[in-house]
């Protein structure tokens with residue numbers, strides 16, 4: 359990421375600014391006239407389509423100390439009649455005359471480091487769910503031929519953004535990036551960005567009201583001022599097609615499919631893709647839609663190293679649009695299924711996985727850095743893993759890219775978790791937007807092999823329609839990867855468990871969670887039989903049990919390491935008998951914070967199903983799984 363620390367940035371020409379102010383003034387008069395909307399709802403507040411590979415662009419990071427105001431009753435947004443007020447905190451107002459009444463002052467307010475969550479930075483906010491305002495000041499200088507995008511890696515959950523008191527936009531969803539064009543809101547010299555963040559939970563949200571992880575609030579990932587040309591590469595795709603090149607001669611040649619899309623529907627722009635190491639350089643011209651339609655580039659098979667856990671080869675790829683060039687690191691591989699097998703580069707692969715939440719390696723708090731990602735993924739590698747299930751929401755881009763460099767395949771998921779409001783169209787739009795942005799951000803990552811659209815959702819017609827539409831939609835965005843979801847099994851009889859789920863027809867891999875040994879007796883394990891009537895690969899997407907690190911005792915004594923150890927021994931022997939088992943992702947690498955886990959002295963607001971403690975200490979079961987993976 360070519361980012362500079364907070365410093366000078368560029369503003370667009372005064373003329374453009376004049377017209378925008380005029381435009382806003384007329385809109386405001388109209389709205390007030392009709393008294394239909396309050397100040398803040400005047401703008402269509404959706405974000406621009408997500409810019410792909412933002413790390414490749416020149417940018418200035420706004421990471422650092424931000425002032426914050428905890429606003430339990432949203433005094434800074436609503437008036438006492440609960441109407442959005444135009445005198446809100448987004449004005450960053452200061453008293454001009456001695457008698458002026460301004461009852462907030464960001465610059466005299468406390469600061470916290472961004473990106474991060476507020477729960478682990480201010481102990482008063484440990485359990486806090488509500489609104490917190492953030493303000494950051496930065497310098498900007500004039501810039502004629504460029505635009506400025508304000509990019510957020512993620513903000514949990516509902517956030518409104520203003521720049522210099524003017525609305526930049528609104529975003530909902532805590533785990534996917536978004537960006538606004540703020541070029542016309544910037545001024546030369548001192549600027550400020552103000553963000554209202556609200557992480558209160560609601561029935562219609564995604565995730566919905568209850569979930570078994572900590573509802574960390576705040577600006578949890580990078581905030582960047584990104585410099586782009588007025589016409590820029592909004593997205594591009596560069597991936598290996600499954601079949602040998604139509605050039606014939608068997609698999610002597612392979613085909614790389616390349617496509618691109620500009621942010622503007624403009625024809626005639628030159629887009630050149632070059633992969634120096636493969637001596638590939640091809641130029642395309644955009645069509646009237648501003649697209650480079652999918653074009654095939656042949657490459658000699660013997661020259662192409664395929665990405666795999668054993669050889670996570672990434673190629674330097676340059677993509678230039680007219681005079682500007684961005685770079686990316688892309689791996690080439692194919693992922694498919696054949697009956698009950700998962701094929702990586704045409705070869706059957708067993709997914710030796712583990713689940714993990716996006717929490718710091720030591721203690722709680724959202725993780726965002728490559729270093730922390732490396733630590734967590736190194737622990738997964740110590741377990742013998744070649745695969746991780748990033749639960750239950752898209753993790754930060756540093757985690758995904760570090761896993762790609764380390765040769766770890768990834769299951770990436772959107773938080774359609776437990777009982778979502780299936781009948782609510784706004785909930786569907788929200789879920790679809792999160793799915794869009796998850797795929798938009800990471801579709802060039804070779805290590806992502808599975809997009810997951812849900813976890814443990816109850817069977818119903820509405821749910822099937824909701825998730826069925828999501829699965830079909832995901833394939834329109836990316837037909838090069840496998841689709842799955844974590845299903846639930848139903849007991850056919852005491853020792854026979856059956857997986858019957860209408861969603862099987864929408865997924866490539868049938869995955870399910872089972873908790874023999876924890877939510878049912880471990881002694882059932884040897885007697886268990888699994889009926890999975892689908893000719894598709896099977897992944898056990900969760901199994902496991904809790905243990906308090908350092909607590910020892912009999913193997914039937916819950917919470918002891920011996921209990922968890924025995925549970926793993928019994929489960930692994932049981933799973934070995936499942937026909938078509940193509941992978942496992944036990945629950946979970948490390949103990950993680952959850953407001954649902956309140957047992958004193960044992961849980962203390964941690965889910966203790968980790969194979970490691972919240973401080974990264976290995977429990978006995980860690981070594982049971984490690985040994986099993988050595989045999990896979």
Ligand code: GCU
Nearest residue numbers: 570813814871900945965967
């Ligand atoms: C569920 C769920 C997890 C949860 C786990 C548990 O299967 O998917 O999010 O933490 O069970 O009960 O520990």
